[in-house]
Amino acid sequence: MLGENHSLRNEFPDHIDTITSLIGSNEHFAEIMKKYDALDKQIRDLEMRDSPISDESIHELKQQRVVMKDALYHQITLAELG
Numbered sequence: 001m002l003g004e005n006h007s008l009r010n011e012f013p014d015h016i017d018t019i020t021s022l023i024g025s026n027e028h029f030a031e032i033m034k035k036y037d038a039l040d041k042q043i044r045d046l047e048m049r050d051s052p053i054s055d056e057s058i059h060e061l062k063q064q065r066v067v068m069k070d071a072l073y074h075q076i077t078l079a080e081l082g
Helices: 015-025 029-048 055-081
Strands: none
Touching: 015 029, 015 055, 029 055
16 A cells, blocks of 8 residues: 555564664664664655656565564564573
8 A cells, every 4th residue: 555654663563662772772773673663654655645766676675674663573572581
């Protein structure tokens, strides 16, 4: 769906406490999440404004977002395991 919010809090509502904790305690996690949120916003803006961008370019941005989300989720699950 175009313009859909893919923030981590939206994607993983069951992990909000862990996400919040990691933002405060893990600089690497916080930095990647900041970049992830910026990329997600960029993609939403491009989709909502129907900006001139090739399908290949938007697909590449979305792939970057998936890779970042997977890395962040991995860190979330590791933190929850203890």
